[in-house]
Amino acid sequence: MTTSPDVQPGVAVTESRQTPAAPSGPAAPGGRPSRRDRAGNGLTPGWLPWLLQAPALVVLFGLLVYPLVRVAVLSFQDFGLRELVTGESSWVGLDNFTEVLTDPLLWKVALPNTAVFAAVNVFLTVAVGTAVALLLAKLGPWARGILTSAIMVAWAMPAVTGTYVWVYLFDARDGFVMQTLGSLGLVDPETTNWFTERLPFFAIATANVVHHGFPFVAVTILAGLMTVPKEMLEAAALDGAGAWRRFRYVTMPLLKPVFAVVTILSTIWDFKVFTQIYLMPGGSGTNREVLNLGTWSYITAISQNRYGLGAAIAVLLTLLLLVITAVYLRTLFKQEEL
Amino acid sequence: MGETRAKIGTWLGFLLILVWCLLPVVWIISLSFKGPTETAAGSPQFLPKEPTLQNYSDIIDNPDFKDSLINSFGIAAISTFLSVILATLAAYAIARLDFKGKRLVLSIALAIAMFPVVALVGPLFDLWRTLGLFNTWPGLIIPYMSFTLPLAIWTLSAFFREIPWEMEQAAQVDGATSWQAFRKVIVPLAAPGVFTAAILTFFFAWNEFVLALSLTSTTQARTVPAQLSFFVGPDPFNPPYGQLATASVVVTVPIIVIVLLFQRKIVAGLTSGAVKG
Numbered sequence: 001m002t003t004s005p006d007v008q009p010g011v012a013v014t015e016s017r018q019t020p021a022a023p024s025g026p027a028a029p030g031g032r033p034s035r036r037d038r039a040g041n042g043l044t045p046g047w048l049p050w051l052l053q054a055p056a057l058v059v060l061f062g063l064l065v066y067p068l069v070r071v072a073v074l075s076f077q078d079f080g081l082r083e084l085v086t087g088e089s090s091w092v093g094l095d096n097f098t099e100v101l102t103d104p105l106l107w108k109v110a111l112p113n114t115a116v117f118a119a120v121n122v123f124l125t126v127a128v129g130t131a132v133a134l135l136l137a138k139l140g141p142w143a144r145g146i147l148t149s150a151i152m153v154a155w156a157m158p159a160v161t162g163t164y165v166w167v168y169l170f171d172a173r174d175g176f177v178m179q180t181l182g183s184l185g186l187v188d189p190e191t192t193n194w195f196t197e198r199l200p201f202f203a204i205a206t207a208n209v210v211h212h213g214f215p216f217v218a219v220t221i222l223a224g225l226m227t228v229p230k231e232m233l234e235a236a237a238l239d240g241a242g243a244w245r246r247f248r249y250v251t252m253p254l255l256k257p258v259f260a261v262v263t264i265l266s267t268i269w270d271f272k273v274f275t276q277i278y279l280m281p282g283g284s285g286t287n288r289e290v291l292n293l294g295t296w297s298y299i300t301a302i303s304q305n306r307y308g309l310g311a312a313i314a315v316l317l318t319l320l321l322l323v324i325t326a327v328y329l330r331t332l333f334k335q336e337e338l
Numbered sequence: 339m340g341e342t343r344a345k346i347g348t349w350l351g352f353l354l355i356l357v358w359c360l361l362p363v364v365w366i367i368s369l370s371f372k373g374p375t376e377t378a379a380g381s382p383q384f385l386p387k388e389p390t391l392q393n394y395s396d397i398i399d400n401p402d403f404k405d406s407l408i409n410s411f412g413i414a415a416i417s418t419f420l421s422v423i424l425a426t427l428a429a430y431a432i433a434r435l436d437f438k439g440k441r442l443v444l445s446i447a448l449a450i451a452m453f454p455v456v457a458l459v460g461p462l463f464d465l466w467r468t469l470g471l472f473n474t475w476p477g478l479i480i481p482y483m484s485f486t487l488p489l490a491i492w493t494l495s496a497f498f499r500e501i502p503w504e505m506e507q508a509a510q511v512d513g514a515t516s517w518q519a520f521r522k523v524i525v526p527l528a529a530p531g532v533f534t535a536a537i538l539t540f541f542f543a544w545n546e547f548v549l550a551l552s553l554t555s556t557t558q559a560r561t562v563p564a565q566l567s568f569f570v571g572p573d574p575f576n577p578p579y580g581q582l583a584t585a586s587v588v589v590t591v592p593i594i595v596i597v598l599l600f601q602r603k604i605v606a607g608l609t610s611g612a613v614k615g
Contacts, residue, residue, distance in 0.1 A: 046437065048431070048435060049431040049432075049435040049436075049437040050431075050437070052427040052428060052430055052431035052435075053427065053428040053431050053432075053443060055423075055424045055427060055428075056424040056425060056427065056428040056487055056491065057428070057443070057446075059424060059480070059483050059484050059487060060446060060447065060450055060484055060487055060488075061446075062480075062484070063450070063458070063480070063481060063484035063485075064446070064449065064450055064453065064484075066461065066465065067457070067458045067461040067462060067465075068453075070460075070461035070464070070465070071457055071458075071460065071461055074460065074461070084464070131351075132355055135348060135351045135352065135355065138348050139348065139352065143352060146356070147352060147355060147356060148601065148605070149598055149601060150355070150356050150359040150360050151355070151359055152597050152598065152601050152604065152605070153359055153360060153363055153594050153597070153598070154358075154359040154360075154362075154363075155597070156541070156590070156593050156594045156596075156597040157362060157363060157590055157594070158544070158545040158563060158586075158589060158590060158593065159545060159547060159563075160545070160547050160563040160566055160567075160586075161366065161563075161566070161586035161589065161590050162362060164366075164566070164582060164583075164586060165362040165365060165366050165586075166362070168369070168579060168583075169365070176365075211358070211359075211362070215359075216608060219605045219608060219609055220608065220609045223605070223609040268451075268452050271454075272454045272455070272456070274454075274455070274456055274547075274548055275547045275548065279547075279567065294454060294456045295456075297456055297457065298456050298459060298548075298552075301459070301460045302459065302460070302463070302552060307460050307464075310460055311457075311460055314454065314456060314457035314460070315457070317454050317456070317457060318453065318454060318457050321452050321453070321454060322452070324452075325448065325449065325452040328448075329445060329448065
C-alpha cells in the first residue's frame with residue numbers, strides 16, 4: 001500500500017479515478033471526462049461495458065427486484081399457510097402496516113432494540129476501532145504484525161460460533177463469567193439469568209457485535225492514518241499540541257471521509273443484526289422483550305406463518321436502511337465534488 | 339519519565355487487545371478438548387483438566403455434520419468461483435471502460451449490500467419452493483452470489499484501476515498477440531485482486547447463517563453454521579457443549595488459517611473501498 005495523501009471514501013474512489021485512456025477534458029466537471037471524450041475514444045463500442053456487466057447485473061437485479069416487489073406486495077396481503085398452499089391471496093390494504101404501527105411491541109421493544117442498540121454499537125465499534133488503530137500506528141512493525149493478526153482472528157470468527165462462545169461464557173448458573181463472579185460473591189448464580197432481562201441480554205450482544213465489528217474499523221482507519229503526513233503532526237507537536245489535540249484537530253479532519261465510511265457501514269450492519277440476537281437464549285422468539293425488527297419480521301413470517309405481517313415489518317426495516325444509505329450516498333458523492 | 343509511562347500504556351493496550359481478540363477462539367479450542375462432565379459444570383477451568391479427543395471422534399462419526407461440512411465446502415467454493423468471474427467482468431468494465439451509468443451500477447451494488455437479508459427470506463422461500471430450488475445447492479449458491487457480488491465488484495474495480503494497462507499495448511507493440519498480452523501481462527497483475535475478492539466471497543458464503551437456515555430443510559443442502567443450531571443432544575437441558583465447540587473449531591480454524599495466511603491481501607481488499615492507499 002502506498003502512502004499517497006489523498007483519501008477518498010467508498011464508491012467515490014471507483015469513480016473519481018479514470019483510466020489513463022480517458023483524457024481529462026477541460027470542460028469535464030469534477031474531473032470526470034466529458035461526453036465528447038467518450039464518444040471520441042472510438043475504441044470501445046457502447047454496448048461492450050454492458051455486455052461485460054450483464055451477467056452480474058442479471059444476478060443482482062434478479063435478487064433485488066423480484067423479492068423487493070414480492071415483499072412489498074405481500075405486505076398488503078393477508079398471507080398465511082392457507083394462501084401458501086392454495087396459491088390464493090387476499091388483499092387487506094394497509095391492515096398489516098396498521099397492525100405493526102399500532103403494536104406497542106414496535107415502539108416499546110422492537111424499534112428501540114434496533115435503533116438504540118445500533119447507535120450504541122456503532123459508537124462503541126468506531127471508538128474501539130479508532131483506539132486500536134491509533135495504538136497500531138504507534139507500535140513497531142513486529143508488534144503491529146502480531147496485533148493485526150489477532151485482530152483478523154477476531155474478524156474471521158464466524159458470527160455463529162462467536163455467538164455460541166459469548167452465550168456459553170455468560171451462561172446462567174454454569175457460565176464461566178457467572179461462576180467467577182459468583183465465587184467472588186458478586187452475584188448469586190442460582191438466581192441470576194442475564195439472558196431473561198433486556199439490558200443484560202443486549203449488553204452481551206453488544207460485546208459480541210463490537211468484538212466482531214471493530215476489526216474492519218481498525219484496519220480501515222489504520223490505513224487512513226498511514227496517509228496523514230508526518231510533518232503536519234510534527235508541526236502541531238512543535239506548536240505544543242498534545243496527543244489529543246493533534247488527533248482532534250489534525251488527524252480527524254483529514255480522515256473525515258474515512259470516519260464517515262466506517263460509521264455509515266457500521267450503522268447499516270448494526271441495524272441488520274440478526275444472527276447474534278437470534279442465536280442467544282430467548283432470541284428466537286421465546287422472549288418477546290428482546291426482539292428487534294429483523295428477528296421480529298423473521299419470526300412472524302417463518303415461525304408463525306404470517307408472511308404478510310412479517311413482510312410489513314421487513315418493509316419498515318428496509319425503508320429505515322434506505323434512508324441511512326441515501327445519507328451515505330449523498331455524503332460520498334458530495335465529497336467527490338469537492 | 340512521561341515517555342516511559344506512554345510506552346507502558348502502549349504495551350498494556352497491546353496486551354489487552356491481544357487477549358480480547360484471541361480469548362474467544364482459544365476458549366472454544368480449549369472447550370473442544372473437554373469431556374462432558376467438565377463442560378456440563380460450566381468448565382470454570384480455562385484449560386481442560388483431562389484433555390480428550392472424544393469430541394472430535396464423535397463429530398467425525400456424526401453423518402449430519404459430515405454432510406453439512408461437504409455442503410459448506412461445495413456451496414462456498416462454487417459461489418466464490420461464479421461470483422468472482424462475474425465480478426471480474428463487471429469490474430473490468432467499470433475500471434477500464436468509460437460509459438454512462440457507472441454511478442447507477444455502483445449505487446445498485448451498494449443498495450444490495452444495504453438490503454436486509456431477513457427481508458428476502460420470505461419471498462425467496464416461496465419462490466424456491468415453486469422453482470424446486472428449495473433445499474438444493476443452487477438454492478443457496480444463487481443468493482450467495484448476489485450478496486457477494488457488490489463487495490467483489492468494489493474490491494476488483496479498486497484493484498483494476500491500479501493496473502498499468504498501457505503495458506498490454508506495449509507488449510503488443512513488441513509483437514505479442516492480444517491474447518498473449520492479456521495472458522502474460524494483465525493476468526499476473528490482476529491476480530492478487532481477483533484472489534482477494536475470492537477470499538472475501540468465500541468468507542461470506544462459509545459463514546452465512548440466515549439463508550442457510552431458512553432455505554434448507556435437511557442436510558442435503560444445509561451448511562455447517564445452520565447445522566450447528568440443530569446440534570441438540572439427547573438431553574435438551576444439557577446441550578453437548580463439547581461437540582458444539584468442536585464443530586465450531588472445525589469450521590472456524592480453516593477460515594482463520596486462510597485469513598492469517600492472506601492477511602495482507604484481505605486487509606488491502608477490505609480497506610480498498612474506504613481508503614485510497
